[in-house]
Amino acid sequence: GGAYVPIDPEYPLERMRYMAFDSEVKVIISDVPLAEELTAESIELIHMEDERIAGQDRSNIDNVNQSGDLAYVIYTSGSTGKPKGVMIEHQPLINLCRWHQSCFEVGQNDNSSIYASISFDAFVWELFPYITAGATVHVLNQETRLDVEKLNRYFHNHHITISFLPTPVCEQFTALDNHSLRTLLTGGDKLNVFKEKSYQIVNNYGPTENTVVATSFPIDKSYQNIPIGKPIDNVKVYILNKDLQLCPLGASGELCIAGEGLARGYVNRPELTREKFIENPFVPGERMYRTGDLAKMLPDGNIQFLG
Incomplete structure (x- = not known):
């Protein structure tokens, strides 16, 4: 039920930080190391390469x-x-x-x-x-x-x-x-x-x-x-x-x-x-x-x- 905010990793770091904090994102999903510099205590970082993702339920989520x-x-x-x-x-x-x-x-x-x-x-x-x-x-x-x-x-x-x-x-x-x-x-x-x-x-x-x-x-x-x-x-x-x-x-x-x-x-x-x-x-x-x-x-x- 969440909304997404696309952030291009090619953007300057200052611009990416502004977008992340201005929009008050709760989770960052990324496959680039740079994402770690955008996180704070209030933001969860999920790496696409994290092997734990493969173990998650693959069924479709409910439409809410x-x-x-x-x-x-x-x-x-x-x-x-x-x-x-x-x-x-x-x-x-x-x-x-x-x-x-x-x-x-x-x-x-x-x-x-x-x-x-x-x-x-x-x-x-x-x-x-x-x-x-x-x-x-x-x-x-x-x-x-x-x-x-x-x-x-x-x-x-x-x-x-x-x-x-x-x-x-x-x-x-x-x-x-x-x-x-x-x-x-x-x-x-x-x-x-x-x-x-x-x-x-x-x-x-x-x-x-x-x-x-x-x-x-x-x-x-x-x-x-x-x-x-x-x-x-x-x-x-x-x-x-x-x-x-x-x-x-x-x-x-x-x-x-x-x-x-x-x-x-x-x-x-x-x-x-x-x-x-x-x-x-x-x-x-x-x-x-x-x-x-x-x-x-x-x-x-x-x-x-x-x-």
Whole structure:
């Protein structure tokens, strides 16, 4: 019934310590010696290589979680220099998985890949929708991730059918020929390059505060400015002016998000939580997240990201 906090061992020790103590973790599970420097009297350290683990009960544990329980905390870079922990509950994660499985028809015969580090929210998107659908997930090593030619060969040799690649990598990858993929997802930055391929390329947008994905756009042709699409299932997107009023069609404004994808808030940052997660002016009793990003609504209902 616990929530997890992913900590990348490549992070500076000071950052890892901050994340561990700010989130008040009770247990650290690790396979690196560095983890010992993060522990305190209140934190139990479990080494993955500990032989006692092999002797534990292997039966599935009881499901004790409710939809409003905390699932995980992802730390993102904070404007003050200290990372801020974003708390995601089970319901938004389930909503992401259900939308993804339905939209991209994920099934047991699919092979997907994990490109992102465990400490990034994209990792959540690359893992849970697939393992909950019975698909096979391939964790890419660093050598493969850093070379698009090797990445392409890996996809071909292991019959990868659906994958996510960060925007800059996607733009390089699509210059190559690939015949294993049926869907390539991208996001994280403004997509500037599109080449029509044998597989579907999907441009996505979403802050960590909305459980990875808020909008999605299957690219159907070349655009001067590729849209970020329409809201995913059970998510609402508004383009608002400084007075939190709806902008006219085609006018730029702040992109704000409501619906089932929203995070609970920030760990130990109640003031920032109140500042960013406000009352939805259009739906009483509902919250809305202010992204700070600029966008505009297009005549066809798709959203164009402006920065």
